[in-house]
Amino acid sequence: MLHSRTKPSSDILWGFDEGAGNQVVEAAIGLRELLASNASRGDVQRYPTDEVIRALDDAMLWGVAVPKRLGGQGVSATALVRMGAELAKGDPSVGWVSQIINGTTWVTSLASDELQEELFSEGVPKIAGVFNPPGTAIPVDGGYRVSGAWPYASGIRHARWGQWGVQIVKPDGTQVPGNFCYVPAGDFRIEDSWHVTGMQGTGSDTVVIEGAFVPERRMVHAARSYNYVEPGKTHYGAPSDYFAQMALVHRTMCGVPLGAIEGLLEHVVKTAATKPLVGTIFARQSDSQVVAKEIGEAATKIHTARTLIEAATMELDGAALERRTLSERERARNKAQANHAMQILQEASQTLMYVAGSSAFNNANPASRYWRDFNMIARHFGNIPNIGYEVYGRSLLGVTPSAIPPHMY
Numbered sequence: 001m002l003h004s005r006t007k008p009s010s011d012i013l014w015g016f017d018e019g020a021g022n023q024v025v026e027a028a029i030g031l032r033e034l035l036a037s038n039a040s041r042g043d044v045q046r047y048p049t050d051e052v053i054r055a056l057d058d059a060m061l062w063g064v065a066v067p068k069r070l071g072g073q074g075v076s077a078t079a080l081v082r083m084g085a086e087l088a089k090g091d092p093s094v095g096w097v098s099q100i101i102n103g104t105t106w107v108t109s110l111a112s113d114e115l116q117e118e119l120f121s122e123g124v125p126k127i128a129g130v131f132n133p134p135g136t137a138i139p140v141d142g143g144y145r146v147s148g149a150w151p152y153a154s155g156i157r158h159a160r161w162g163q164w165g166v167q168i169v170k171p172d173g174t175q176v177p178g179n180f181c182y183v184p185a186g187d188f189r190i191e192d193s194w195h196v197t198g199m200q201g202t203g204s205d206t207v208v209i210e211g212a213f214v215p216e217r218r219m220v221h222a223a224r225s226y227n228y229v230e231p232g233k234t235h236y237g238a239p240s241d242y243f244a245q246m247a248l249v250h251r252t253m254c255g256v257p258l259g260a261i262e263g264l265l266e267h268v269v270k271t272a273a274t275k276p277l278v279g280t281i282f283a284r285q286s287d288s289q290v291v292a293k294e295i296g297e298a299a300t301k302i303h304t305a306r307t308l309i310e311a312a313t314m315e316l317d318g319a320a321l322e323r324r325t326l327s328e329r330e331r332a333r334n335k336a337q338a339n340h341a342m343q344i345l346q347e348a349s350q351t352l353m354y355v356a357g358s359s360a361f362n363n364a365n366p367a368s369r370y371w372r373d374f375n376m377i378a379r380h381f382g383n384i385p386n387i388g389y390e391v392y393g394r395s396l397l398g399v400t401p402s403a404i405p406p407h408m409y
Contacts, residue, residue, distance in 0.1 A: 015321060016239060017068070021079030027059040028086035035090025039201065039369060046194050047157050047203025048094050061087075061098055063124030065106040065252075067238035070120040072109070074238060077252050077313040077320075084255025085306075089263035092373035093201030095256040097155040100202075103249040104129045104163050106240065108182075110226035114217050116235045119161060119182065127182075128155045129163030134177060135209060137166040143215040144168070146181055151193060154204040160185055162207060168221075178222030187212040198376030225407075227325075239320035246408050247331055250382035251316060254309045254338050257377045261302055261345045261352075264370035268352045269295060278357070285355065294355050298348040305341035305348070312338045328406055332395035335409040339388025342378050349374055 038049045056062065065080050066072025075083075080102060088095035105127040108119055119125060135148020150164055162183050168176040191206040220226060226245050229236060240248075272285035272295065285291045312334050319326050326334065353360055353371055360367035377383065390403040402409075 016076040016317065017074045020073040021075040024061055024064050024073065024075060024083045025079060025086055027061060028083045031055055031059060032086065032090035035087065035094050039091040042091065042093055042201030046200055048097055048201055052094055053158055056098060062101060062126055063105050065102055065240055066109050066124055067240050069235060069238065070109055070116060071124045074240065076317045077243065077248055078310055078317055080252045081255035081309060081313050084252065085259030085262065088256045088259025091201065092256055092260040092370065092377070093199050095259055096199060096202050096377065099253045099256055100154040101126050101128055101159065103252060107226055107245055107249065108163065110241060110245065111220055112230060113233055113235045118217065125160040126158055127161045127163055128153055128159035131165030131180065134165040134167045137168045137179065137181060137214065139168065139170065143213055144181065144219060145211050146183065146209055146214050147211050149206055149208045151206040152204045153207045154202045156190060156205060156207055157203045162188055164209070176222060180220040181214045182218040183209060183212055183214060198372040242320040242323050242325065243316055244326060244331065247316060247326065247334060251312050251334065251338055253382065254341060257342060257345055257374050258306055258309055260370045260374040261349050264349060264352050264367055265299055265302055267367050268356050291355055294351050298351040301344045301348040305345045308337050308341040329395050331409050332392045336388040336392035339383060339385045342383045343385040346378055
């Protein structure tokens with residue numbers, strides 16, 4: 001059921017629901033064993049098992065950042081990143097699918113009244129999507145004919161709708177980039193293309209659309225994108241409506257690589273109590289002062305990374321509660337801060353895998369999954385440290401344009 005309002009009607013609606021935030025994190029913790037037991041099957045079929053999807057359905061872990069007016073749980077960015085971390089400790093691929101669908105579904109809650117009413121009329125749907133490379137949208141009576149192929153569509157096999165980046169091609173050949181359209185699952189096909197080393201269980205295949213009709217109401221134009229508030233808009237006012245689109249999606253997806261390396265640390269600490277340090281005098285790794293030092297240093301880096309990531313999401317939460325947008329400088333620093341967390345998580349992962357030894361690269365060893373999945377996520381364009389540093393450095397120096405468009409950080 002969709003509820004509209006123009007002013008706050010309760011403290012929960014006006015702020016984030018902290019109780020719901022705690023509940024989704026606890027629910028994710030409770031699913032860890034199930035996710036771990038299904039992870040190998042998910043890797044083989046290359047998308048989450050039906051058992052896992054049903055478990056996430058039952059735990060209501062979709063649409064958690066969607067505002068309550070649309071039937072969502074209205075949790076904070078910080079709660080969302082914590083939930084993703086806990087899911088990733090069970091299976092990083094499942095954590096990623098959850099974060100992508102949660103993020104894309106939240107983005108849709110920023111759209112026009114008409115689009116919100118259509119897509120959320122029967123509850124919170126699962127929405128997946130890709131914006132790059134853009135497809136083409138040809139104007140026709142009442143809307144557009146859309147065609148294109150979008151790879152890396154994580155979670156698409158479980159989504160009811162797809163959100164796709166398109167460039168509008170006008171009759172005179174003029175192209176208008178930066179638009180998004182919504183297409184129901186029945187109007188696109190999935191091309192089996194996801195054959196990878198890491199994140200095997202995300203089902204990030206290619207979506208193909210061939211001339212599907214998209215009515216005007218399902219098009220989000222670049223000139224009036226998601227944070228645009230049309231005159232008289234009523235489905236608006238929750239704190240989540242004030243998040244910047246890419247800042248929220250990219251910061252909260254940091255929970256998955258964080259959880260993967262926290263899971264790796266737990267595994268290495270547990271095995272160190274019994275695993276011998278081959279070629280040395282130590283019957284157990286835990287007897288070695290060098291191993292203790294390595295584990296302590298890695299754990300400190302992981303804790304620091306969590307502190308940086310949560311500080312970044314808390315900054316997003318704070319601005320949203322104040323109903324203000326972050327400045328360009330704030331967003332640049334926020335991005336660099338989260339990207340730096342990826343750098344020190346990478347350092348921690350290398351140290352831990354040296355401690356774990358060559359046996360940790362056996363596919364049957366949980367350490368292998370944490371390591372390969374983390375290394376793939378860390379190379380997502382939103383996580384690359386050098387880009388974050390350049391964006392922040394250019395901002396400090398007053399150099400324009402920045403390394404990436406401002407709306408991308």
